[in-house]
Amino acid sequence: MAKQGKRLKAINAGLDAEKAYSLDEAIRLIKANARAKFDETIEIAMNLGIDPRHADQMVRGVVGLPNGTGKTVRVGVFARGAKAEEAKAAGADVVGADDLAALVQEGKIEFERCIATPDMMALVGRLGKVLGPRGLMPNPKLGTVTMDVKGAVTAAKAGQVEFRAEKAGIIHAGIGKASFAEDALMGNARAFIDAIQKAKPTGAKGTYVKxxxxxxxxxPGLKVDLQTLAAQA
Structure with missing residues (x-):
């Protein structure tokens, strides 16, 4: 077993990895013990009783965190004409059409969120092998294929988070920074959990949130008491 550093030993000494904490207590303790030399991201992970290999059990969507993520998100937009200008005015970092597609094909992807107007999807569709594996392919269900370019860019910049279940049925996301107030982190965590609850697929059987x-x-990670979580919902 690898030796623990002094900092991690000190953190673990005050936490019980086997105990299930209330959500607010878990956030308070994790925030208090985030002592790295940078502003650590506070993360949430949810193990769901689903098998994402089946289409009727996939959990995927977006949620706007009320207090933002504390992270600057670079947004790329595929659009032409007036919609391209709308995207630039809304704060998009990279805007283009064929020229942007050429950059993406070369591996020059300078954005973490990709938005496209519907008329651009024939072009964007040819980039699926590049954008798909990176989770960047625009999708109408996620609001990233839309004529409301301004709204989509604004939401992405304001703290909208995409979520998607991994093979083992686990969903995780950053819900803020250690520098955030506890109330802000709590609000973000609650919003994320509620979004996952509402995204329960029709094929999910038995216990959904495990x-x-x-x-x-x-x-380290701390387990959240599911009973207190349900009581707070």
Missing amino acids: KVSISSSMG
Whole structure:
């Protein structure tokens, strides 16, 4: 077993990895123990009783975190004419059509969120092998294929988070920074959990939410008591 550093030993000494904490207590303890030399991201992970290999059990969507993520998101938009100008005015970092497609094909992807107007999808569709594996392919269900370019860019910049279940049925996301107030982190966590609850697929059987944990970039994770979580909903 790898030796723990002094910092991690000190953190673990005050936390019980086997105990299930209330959501607010878990956030308070994780925030208090995020002592790295940078502003750590506070993360949430949810283990769901689903098998994402089946289409009727996939959980995917977007949620706007009320207090933002604390992260600057670079947004790329595929649009032409007036919609391209609308995207630039809304704060998009990269805007283009064929020229942007050529850059993406070369591997020059300078954005973390990709938005496209519907008329651009024939062009964007040819980039699926590049954008798809990176989770950047625009999707109408996620609001990233839309004529409301301004709204989509504004939402992405304001703290909208995409979520998608991984093979083991786990969903995770950053819900803020250690520098955030506890109330802000709590509000973001609650919004994320509620979004996952509402996204329960028709094919999910039995217990839907099996485990929830809170952690920081460099710290251990703490389990959240599901009973107290249900009581707070």
